Amino acid sequence: MADDWAGFGADLHLELRGQGLRAGLMDALREAVRTGRLAPGARLPSSRTLAADLGIARNTVADAYAELVAEGWLTARQGSGTRVARRAAPRRSGAPSPTTPRTGRFRQRPAYSLVAGTPDLASFPRAEWLKAARRALTAAPYEAFGYGDPYGRIELRTALADYLARARGVYAEPGRIVICSGFVHGLTLLGTVLRQRKVRDVAVEAYGYAVHRERLGDTGLRLPALPFDTLGSRTGELAAMKDVGAVLLTPAHQFPMGVALHPDRRAEIVDWARRSGGLVLEDDYDGEFRYDRQPIGALQGLDPDRVVYLGTASKALAPGLRIGWLVLPQALADEVVAAKGPVDWATSTLDQLTLAEFLVSGAYDRHVRGMRLRYRRRRDQLVEALAERAPGITVSGIVAGMHAVLELPPGTETSVLQAAAWQGLLIEGLSQYRHPATPPTRDALVVGYGTPPDSAWSGTLDALCRVLP
Template sequence: MGRSRTGSGPAEDLLIELDRDAGVPLHRQIEASIRTSIRAGRLRAGASLPPTRTLASGLGVSRGVVVEAYQQLVAEGYLASRSGGYTQVAASMPPAAAGADPAQATAPGPGFKVDFGYGRTDVSQFPRAAWLRSVRSVLTTTPNDRFAYLDGRGVPELRQALCDYLNRVRGTLAVPGNVVVCNGYAQGISLLIQVLAARGVERIAMEDPSSADDARVLAVDAGLDVTGIPVGPDGVRTDALDRADADALILTPSHQWPTGGVLPAAARAEVIRWARRRGAIVIEDDYDAEYRYDRSPVGAMQGLAPDHVVYCGTASKTLAPGLRLGWMVLPAHLVADVAAAKLLADRGSPVIDQLTFADFLGRGEFDRHLRRMRPVYRRRRDVLLGALRTRLPELRPAGIAAGQHVVAWLPPDLDEAAVVAAAARHGLGVQGVGPYRIAAAGPGGLIFGYAILGESAITEGVALLATAIREVRSS
């Protein structure tokens, strides 16, 4: 037990129990204990924590262990460093009911003890205090005319802020006049398919496997043919493009979903050459490129051919899907039609939300949030990979260098559907790759979404999977 120094509040005892036989690093145990106390309200906002030397002495650990724990909690926004060497609980923290302790499992899916379902961002980490500052700024400084009806592209402030960010971070060639703000990627792809169908597009190609289920349904409803392009280890197979005879192509080139491949420079150039030969449109779904761990940044394809590539981005994976904020950077000849379709759909996305995000981007808060979340997600990924190596070494993880999921290929003797069903019987939710295939055959694989799971839940989930696989093999 350590005793804190007084800062802005009275001294408080800091109860931390360490289990040296648990197999969990001591700094992680310290992090989890402090984090839980903050989330539960036992450590109030502004309370000072013990100096690192004092706490280390009380716990019988080296000072470096405590320093590492404090630094991680500062990065996550739970603690704040003050001049004079004080460390305090951050002044503004979400209420305890807003989300679970990141070190623990969040609510699993129906009937599951652990759910590796993909597509869920850890919304308990939403930067409420920073977002609130931007809301206040918008409400006090925005001219009155911004709250009237605007054109279908979105507010100028957000379109400019998005261009500044995307050109700097993703290597796009975006100009504000070619940006259309939409209610997430789902609405964006819907508007785009409507416009392409009206312009005479007859066939749209998609990666196989891919996550383009919404786009597939929308395309069929619009009367378009849908064809799949096989995916290799590095993304879409460009040698199959001409055979597809398509007028548009949906790609996830920076982190193929679900296999995780990164489309190499030569393949990107071939896609662009194909689009120019065909007069086709490439729709670049850049869904999670901000989260990378073991690789250098990969620029967006839009920067190579802004006249043929539609860049689609969203805040769903980086901030929260409930914001319903997305954007498209369009070739100039598509802007007017897509903006008109947006106006017809809903008269424009909420102005206050757009202006708030513009302020949030301009203040650098978005960059700070991403810097804070990368180590959180990386740590969860590392725990998942370590558990798979230990319990299920015959599975082959892929696509691990970025994103919020891992795909693991099954050995030939394991049937994907049988493993998924056995896992469900043992209380584990995990998806197979099979349902995301259009036509191409391929090996069985499992998709592990880890963004909302704590380390203990990830370890438990892999243990449940190991039990399920033993059951499949024994039967």
């Protein structure tokens, strides 16, 4: 009982160097303030607590505090404790300026963003998510707070199996679902398993995310490009790619081109997988958002033993949740879990339980329907603004999703991107998504109209129209 007081107060790591405890403590505190590790206004532990933590006399700490107060490093007031003096925070060594992006494209932080692939983060359903989290936490069994099942929580896998079957036409059983920490994590696991299966090549679409190619390449796979035309990826050319053991596709809404894979090619890709023993990796990144067409079901429903379905909460909710899922053939599920490890080191159990509750309660469906209306309204406003202020620009890929492709006159993509940077507009050109082996044939912008919050949408649209030729 005599030492109970030592458990109170904030922890503070200090390394005392040099001769003399008081001088060493003062030097350590000055260094912590100078480097920004102790921020202006930060409250320090009481002299009694810090003395107990460091194993030194309380008077030594009190004397050090008093001298640093006299020097202006600290302040001390009755009832407020000892704090770091409020003055200009020093710049941390080696840290980038907060107003300068790491890319160096902008002299200041972009005022507007139309980067594709990100939802309107301001619309995250905080209140409903909090309600679901409370219900999930109340109902969670005690074992949920241990190291997780590498397959993922059974509550979430069961809820996903029901939702994906109903909303996306996926053949999904809880035992075939593996929860992962987002799409890239799932793709990396699949790449690892494919290499273990002696697969050498995975075909990828001519246009797509470079980071997806990079992660697959990091596992040792080669990534030949599958050509693209107005009907989507030319799946018939897989027959001539002898070393290809799998193909990564976005069949419902090709990213970034926005084309749905033609029905004949959907059948063709499944036939290829059956004949060759290959796998189709289906990225269903925005399957919930469609506007001017009937929903296109997942390719996985055509052959659950040859198609791996990859989904994520990143587009419908927020990428910060870091929750994705793989619906796999059973044998492959076991191999993916073996690659993942004996426990789930990546995905928060409580977030999994909350998402399961969010799905089961119907809150997920309500949120998706609301965002579908919001994004459709954004899309219509984009098309109307371009028709009025940039009538020479053709817009495509807008029947679904959260982005559009704006065709530019040949040779103008670079100059338009430069003009956008000067306007404080963050936007990407089509060339940034092109596979290195794909010849440049088009100049275009990829416009993510889901990204800006409502408060910035009008200004962002104006900035876009100002930079278009």
